[in-house]
Structures are given as structure tokens and as C-alpha cells.
Amino acid sequence: MPKILRSDSRSILNGAPMRHVNVPSxxxxxxxxxxxxxxxxxxxxxxxxxxxxxxxxxxxxxxxxRNHHIFQPLLYQVATAVLAPSEIAAPIRQLAREQKNVSVLLxxxxxxxxxxxxxxxxxxxxxxxxxxxxxxxxxxxxQPSYFGHDEFAKYAPSLKTLGDAEDIRAKILGAYELAETTNDEAVRARQMTFVLVGGGPTGVELAASIAQLATTTLRGQYRHIDPADSSIILIESGKRILPTFSDRLAAKAAKRLEKLGVRILTGVRVEIVDATGVVANSNRIPAATVLWTAGVAxxxxxxxxxxxxxxxxxxxxxxxxxxxxxxxxxxxxxxxxxxxxxxxxxxxxxxxxxxxxxxxxxxxxxxKGRAPKGPFRYADRGSMAVVGKNFAILETRHVRVAGFFTWLVWATVHLMALPQLQNRLRVQRQWLWSYFTGQRSSELIPEQPARSREASATALRAKRSKPQQGRPAETKSPAR
Ligand SMILES: Cc1cc2nc3c(=O)[nH]c(=O)nc-3n(C[C@H](O)[C@H](O)[C@H](O)COP(=O)(O)OP(=O)(O)OC[C@H]3O[C@@H](n4cnc5c(N)ncnc54)[C@H](O)[C@@H]3O)c2cc1C
Missing domain, CATH: 3.50.50.60 (FAD/NAD(P)-binding domain)
Known part of the structure; x- marks a missing residue:
């Protein structure tokens, strides 16, 4: 690694000594x-x-x-179990393998x-x-921004990395597991309520995908709940969702979302996010899953x-x-x-x-001692957003379209833009499978490590041995 100079001086950042590399060869x-x-x-x-x-x-x-490049436009599909993380990511070293003047440093x-x-x-x-x-x-x-409310992050994860997507997937699927094992109506309703804060493309895409997960993929998999009874709420503080699109396309997307069962609340500001849900415009919405799709910084x-x-x-x-x-x-x-x-x-x-x-x-x-040819000019090829199966919107300077053919264009463009051929082949296979069967291949909740399983069990035993106060436990056995 000839390019990396290390000195013996101590870092001002963490006090760790920097190692020395010997005389240059x-x-x-x-x-x-x-x-x-x-x-x-x-x-x-x-x-x-x-x-x-x-x-x-x-x-x-x-x-x-991190050692990998992420195709962020499809992160929402990892979060909703359509795709596995490795299908939308590629190791940066692999991407740079053929280029001899490039080295990669983690x-x-x-x-x-x-x-x-x-x-x-x-x-x-x-x-x-x-x-x-x-x-x-x-x-x-x-990075995601909670607009000065970083305390929300604990309860409302955002979607930026593969880890975020896997956590969200586990949260969504875990909520259904808890709903299946309670006979308390209020607890069940809270577990089956999903609130998304932010009506931009990520919020819209995620909401639509959760709706289809609930109404199609998960149907018939539980014995005590019907996932189709889920409540999916998209909250936007502005006057309408998808503010970067035209009124007409945003309205079409909203109509489509509502058809999928998503409730849209516009002009509503989220004031509190905590372990039991959100408070928006002074109204409490109990929800076990709150996802933050609002801002960036x-x-x-x-x-x-x-x-x-x-x-x-x-x-x-x-x-x-x-x-x-x-x-x-x-x-x-x-x-x-x-x-x-x-x-x-x-x-x-x-x-x-x-x-x-x-x-x-x-x-x-x-x-070469020359100036750039001219200033940077952005060639705007348009923006797209997908709203569930068979429906997408596309807006360029001259074209505003929505519907099935736009969705086909969306799928083709995204497939071709994936970083490697293997990503394209794998994603195409998963999409075809999901399209024709309604099933999603990554419906997995990662297993907790043994030590933390033990700790949770001990905490639960301790809680049970104390007299119960307030809310009922969320893990009661269902009446069979
Ligand atoms: C959920 C989601 C959906 C999206 N959907 C779309 C879409 O449909 N269409 C679209 O056009 N755009 C979409 N975007 C936006 C698009 O992904 C971004 O515009 C694009 O990724 C920006 O590229 P970038 O290279 O600037 O940053 P990024 O792609 O975010 O890459 C930044 C890289 O820098 C690394 N990094 C950051 N800080 C450090 C550090 N201190 N040291 C070392 N490494 C560091 C990160 O690990 C990362 O690999 C979406 C974004 C998200 C989050």
C-alpha cells in the first residue's frame, strides 16, 4: 500500500497510535x-x-x-422481503477489479x-x-435527518443501508408474529399498524410494498390473524405526497396507494415518536412499527x-x-x-x-494542464416512483405518464442499472417469482444470538414474577 503514509504521532481523534511504515522502496x-x-x-x-x-x-x-456499493433505489424491496441484501449490493473491490490504477480501502x-x-x-x-x-x-x-429529533431514531428506523433494510424487515415480520400470539385486540391492532413518516418516493414505495406484503404474500400464513387487516398509514406534513412530482401524477399515485389500502394523512406533522407509536397533530396513533422516510442531512x-x-x-x-x-x-x-x-x-x-x-x-x-470543457450540466432523464405491482409514475420535462407500461419501463431501467450482471440475473429471477406467485423469497427474521435470547428470557421471567401493572403483556397465548 505505497500511497498510505502512517506516522508515529497520536491521533487527535481517538488517541490511538498511528503505525509507522518503513523507508520507501x-x-x-x-x-x-x-x-x-x-x-x-x-x-x-x-x-x-x-x-x-x-x-x-x-x-x-x-x-x-463499508466494503460494498448499494443500489439504494431497491432498498425498500429488501426491507419488504422481495429481495435479499446481496442481490442489490456489490463488493467495491469486485467493481474495481478490472481497473488496475484503482485500489480500495475499507x-x-x-x-x-x-x-x-x-x-x-x-x-x-x-x-x-x-x-x-x-x-x-x-x-x-x-444521512437520514430527524429534523432535530434524533431521539425518534430509536423507535423509527430510516432506510439507508442494508442493515437498516434488514432491521425494518425483521420489525415488520416480527410485528405479525406478536400479533399472532396475542388475544388482546388493542395489542393486536397496534402490532398490525405501520406508520410511515414522509410522503416522498421512499415512503410511497415502502408503503405500497408493505400493503402488498400484507394483502398477498402473508395471506394464509397465520392462523389467528389476517394480515390483510393491517393498517398502513403514510403521514406527510406537506399538502400532498410526492412533492417533486406534478400534482396530477402525485394524485394518481395517491389514488393507487389508497386502492392498495394505504391511508394517507397530509398536512399532518409528527410531534412524538415513542415505543407505542406516534403523536401526530396532537392525536396518538398506536403503532408497533414506525418508519422514518422524511429527510436527509x-x-x-x-x-x-x-x-x-x-x-x-x-x-x-x-x-x-x-x-x-x-x-x-x-x-x-x-x-x-x-x-x-x-x-x-x-x-x-x-x-x-x-x-x-x-x-x-x-x-x-x-x-494535462487544461481546463474542464465547460461547467457541469445535468441531463435530466426524469424521475420515477413505483406504487406496488404494475403501477409506476414517470415525469420528465416533456412526459408525464403513469400505469402498467411505465411500471415496465421502471423495472427495465432498474434492472439494467444494477451494478453487476449477477445482480441483474438474480433480481430478475426474484421479480418473476414474486410477480407470478405473489410470494417473496426473503421472508426471514434473523435469529437472535443465543446470549441475547437468554437475556430476553431472563428479563421476561423477572417481569412475570412482579405483579403486572398497566398494559397487558403482548405475548399471551391465543385462545384456540
Ligand atoms: C431508500 C432510498 C431510495 C432511493 N431511491 C432512488 C430512486 O428510486 N432513484 C434515484 O435516482 N435515486 C434514489 N435514491 C437516491 C440515490 O440513492 C442517491 O441520490 C445516490 O445514492 C447518491 O449517490 P452518492 O454516491 O452521492 O451517495 P451514496 O450512494 O449514498 O454513497 C455514499 C458512499 O459514501 C460512503 N461514506 C459516507 N461517509 C463516509 C466516510 N466518512 N468514510 C468513508 N465512506 C463514507 C458510504 O458508505 C457510501 O458507500 C434513493 C435513496 C434512498 C436512501
């Missing part, structure tokens, strides 16, 4: 003469940037805190020093690392750049995606805020990919 010296391009983040933007640098005579390092980037042009990262194996760069591309994406790392940012903390970059007053440092994808043709570039995968490609070509030109 001749190979190392030659390689250090090559320009060092560091890309933070192996998401859509980072991978597109790395691929665009294929022919550049430089060492490219992709640093990511580490969490924790610091950026623009003066010494180094970044600081924590690697699970190697500890603290200092990595020099000539060009830095920051493509960290965004930039990760704290971006603040270290000391650059101008927007309300969500995204870095405001110049028309060449360069951080103002920091030449050779770019922020792309969801983490950046830029304008194209007078309009803000949206935080979508297509924009992240185009920005990644643009930055790669800009760096290649800078390295």
Missing part, C-alpha cells in the same frame, strides 16, 4: 511521483468517478467505510486537512491512517471543509463541482449542492453518476 518512490486521486465514498458518484479515471496515469484510491474518513492535502481515516485493521492527495473527490452521500465530515453549505449541510460547489477556494477538491453526488440551467441538481442516482463522470474528465484535463 524504489517502487514506492516511483509510484509516489504519480498523482494521487482519493475518492471518499463508493456510492453512485464515487464509482462513476473512479471508472471515468480508467485511462488516467494516476493512482486512484476509493475509500469507503476505512472511515474522519478528517480532511486542505493545507497539508491529506485525509485522515480509521481502518478496522490498520487503525489511523493519513492519506495524501493531489485531487480529492468527496462523494459521501447524505449531510454527514458531519463535510463541515470540516469549512466551505459554504446549504440548509441540509450539503457543500455548495462552483459550476465545476470544485469546493470554492480549494482547487482540486470536489464534492459530488448527494453531498453537494449545485445548480444546472438555473435549477438545483436533485439528489438522485442519475445526477450522482453524471457528476462522477464529469469530475473524472475534469481531473484528466487538469492533469
Amino acid at each position: 524504489p517502487v514506492r518512490a516511483t509510484r509516489m511521483l504519480r498523482k494521487q486521486i482519493v475518492i471518499v465514498g463508493g456510492g453512485f458518484a464515487g464509482i462513476a468517478a473512479a471508472r471515468g479515471l480508467k485511462r488516467v496515469d494516476a493512482d486512484v484510491t476509493i475509500i469507503d467505510r 476505512a472511515d474518513v474522519t478528517g480532511v486537512d486542505l493545507e497539508s492535502r491529506t485525509i485522515e481515516a480509521v481502518s478496522p485493521k490498520a487503525g489511523m491512517l493519513k492519506i495524501p492527495f493531489d485531487y480529492l473527490v468527496i462523494a459521501t452521500g447524505v 449531510a454527514p458531519p465530515l463535510l463541515k470540516l471543509l469549512g466551505a459554504e453549505s446549504d440548509r441540509a449541510g450539503r457543500v455548495v460547489v462552483d459550476p465545476y463541482l470544485n469546493v470554492k477556494q480549494a482547487s482540486g477538491v470536489f464534492v459530488i453526488g448527494d453531498a453537494s449542492m449545485t445548480v444546472s440551467d438555473g435549477r438545483p441538481v436533485p439528489g438522485v442516482a442519475q445526477a450522482a453518476i453524471q457528476e462522477g463522470r464529469y469530475v473524472a474528465s475534469a481531473i484528466a484535463r487538469y492533469m
Whole structure:
């Protein structure tokens, strides 16, 4: 790993000593003469940037805190048991395998020093690392925002990683298990109520998929409940759902959702989220599953750049995606805020990919002493959202369509955009299976490790030995 410099100094971040790497070898010296391009983040933007640098005579390092790239548009299908996590993810090393000038580093980037042009990262194996760069591309994406109510996160998970999707799947399926084992009506109703906070595309897609899980997939699998009796509530604080789509398409999507059994509450603000449900516009809605699909904010790392940012903390970059007053440092994808043709570039995968490609070509030109061909221009190919089986909406500047054929387009576009051929084949197989049988292959609740199973049993025994107060236990045996 010739590009990684380690010193004996102690990290200011966690006090851990940084290990020293011995005298540079001749190979190392030659390689250090090559320009060092560091890309933070192996998401859509980072991978597109790395691929665009294929022919550049430089060492490219992709640093990511996880070893895989996630196809986020299909995360909701992992959360609702349609797909397995590995079907929508690909190891970043596999994606970079063919590109000899790229190396991959599994580490969490924790610091950026623009003066010494180094970044600081924590690697699970190697500890603290200092990595020099000539060009830095920051493509960290965004993280969920609870709008100042981080305490909600404990009860209302958001959907951003494979882990989140698996937790949500376990929460949904676990709620039905508890509903099956109680004969208390109120408890059962609470277990079978699913509240989604945020009526953007993720909230809509997730709500529709839970509705179909309840009415089709899970039907006939339980003996004491009918999952079709579930209550699925989508709460949006704005006047309507899908605010980035036209009124007409949003109305069509809303109608479709209602047909699937989803209740939509608009103009309603969630004030409290706790272990028993939510309070929205002063009304309590008991719900065992609350999912947060509302907002995003930039990760704290971006603040270290000391650059101008927007309300969500995204870095405001110049028309060449360069951080103002920091030449050779770019922020792309969801983490950046830029304008194209007078309009803000949206935080979508297509924009992240185009920005990644643009930055790669800009760096290649800078390295030859040339300026980029022109400022970044976003080619908007439109936005899509899927509302259950057979129905999607598509909006471009000139086209607004909805229905079955749009859904076919949605399916084809998403299939082709998956990172690897094996993902495409596996997802296609699962979709065909689900389409024709109504069944979902990943209907799994991960088993608890033995130690935590034991701890839960002990806690339950202790609780039972005390006199019961208030609410009835949720695990009573059903009357048979
Ligand atoms: C549930 C969901 C559904 C979506 N659906 C759609 C859709 O249908 N269509 C669409 O166009 N867009 C959709 N999006 C948005 C789209 O996924 C994003 O616009 C896109 O992923 C942005 O790409 P990015 O490369 O900027 O960030 P990301 O893809 O988020 O990648 C960021 C990467 O940076 C890494 N990282 C972050 N911080 C650090 C750090 N400090 N150190 C090391 N690594 C770090 C992360 O691990 C991650 O791999 C969806 C997003 C979500 C969450």
C-alpha cells in the first residue's frame, strides 16, 4: 500500500497510535511521483468517478467505510422481503477489479486537512491512517435527518443501508408474529399498524410494498390473524405526497396507494415518536412499527471543509463541482449542492453518476494542464416512483405518464442499472417469482444470538414474577 503514509504521532481523534511504515522502496518512490486521486465514498458518484479515471496515469484510491456499493433505489424491496441484501449490493473491490490504477480501502474518513492535502481515516485493521492527495473527490452521500429529533431514531428506523433494510424487515415480520400470539385486540391492532413518516418516493414505495406484503404474500400464513387487516398509514406534513412530482401524477399515485389500502394523512406533522407509536397533530396513533422516510442531512465530515453549505449541510460547489477556494477538491453526488440551467441538481442516482463522470474528465484535463470543457450540466432523464405491482409514475420535462407500461419501463431501467450482471440475473429471477406467485423469497427474521435470547428470557421471567401493572403483556397465548 505505497500511497498510505502512517506516522508515529497520536491521533487527535481517538488517541490511538498511528503505525509507522518503513523507508520507501524504489517502487514506492516511483509510484509516489504519480498523482494521487482519493475518492471518499463508493456510492453512485464515487464509482462513476473512479471508472471515468480508467485511462488516467494516476493512482486512484476509493475509500469507503463499508466494503460494498448499494443500489439504494431497491432498498425498500429488501426491507419488504422481495429481495435479499446481496442481490442489490456489490463488493467495491469486485467493481474495481478490472481497473488496475484503482485500489480500495475499507476505512472511515474522519478528517480532511486542505493545507497539508491529506485525509485522515480509521481502518478496522490498520487503525489511523493519513492519506495524501493531489485531487480529492468527496462523494459521501447524505444521512437520514430527524429534523432535530434524533431521539425518534430509536423507535423509527430510516432506510439507508442494508442493515437498516434488514432491521425494518425483521420489525415488520416480527410485528405479525406478536400479533399472532396475542388475544388482546388493542395489542393486536397496534402490532398490525405501520406508520410511515414522509410522503416522498421512499415512503410511497415502502408503503405500497408493505400493503402488498400484507394483502398477498402473508395471506394464509397465520392462523389467528389476517394480515390483510393491517393498517398502513403514510403521514406527510406537506399538502400532498410526492412533492417533486406534478400534482396530477402525485394524485394518481395517491389514488393507487389508497386502492392498495394505504391511508394517507397530509398536512399532518409528527410531534412524538415513542415505543407505542406516534403523536401526530396532537392525536396518538398506536403503532408497533414506525418508519422514518422524511429527510436527509449531510454527514458531519463535510463541515470540516469549512466551505459554504446549504440548509441540509450539503457543500455548495462552483459550476465545476470544485469546493470554492480549494482547487482540486470536489464534492459530488448527494453531498453537494449545485445548480444546472438555473435549477438545483436533485439528489438522485442519475445526477450522482453524471457528476462522477464529469469530475473524472475534469481531473484528466487538469492533469494535462487544461481546463474542464465547460461547467457541469445535468441531463435530466426524469424521475420515477413505483406504487406496488404494475403501477409506476414517470415525469420528465416533456412526459408525464403513469400505469402498467411505465411500471415496465421502471423495472427495465432498474434492472439494467444494477451494478453487476449477477445482480441483474438474480433480481430478475426474484421479480418473476414474486410477480407470478405473489410470494417473496426473503421472508426471514434473523435469529437472535443465543446470549441475547437468554437475556430476553431472563428479563421476561423477572417481569412475570412482579405483579403486572398497566398494559397487558403482548405475548399471551391465543385462545384456540
Ligand atoms: C431508500 C432510498 C431510495 C432511493 N431511491 C432512488 C430512486 O428510486 N432513484 C434515484 O435516482 N435515486 C434514489 N435514491 C437516491 C440515490 O440513492 C442517491 O441520490 C445516490 O445514492 C447518491 O449517490 P452518492 O454516491 O452521492 O451517495 P451514496 O450512494 O449514498 O454513497 C455514499 C458512499 O459514501 C460512503 N461514506 C459516507 N461517509 C463516509 C466516510 N466518512 N468514510 C468513508 N465512506 C463514507 C458510504 O458508505 C457510501 O458507500 C434513493 C435513496 C434512498 C436512501
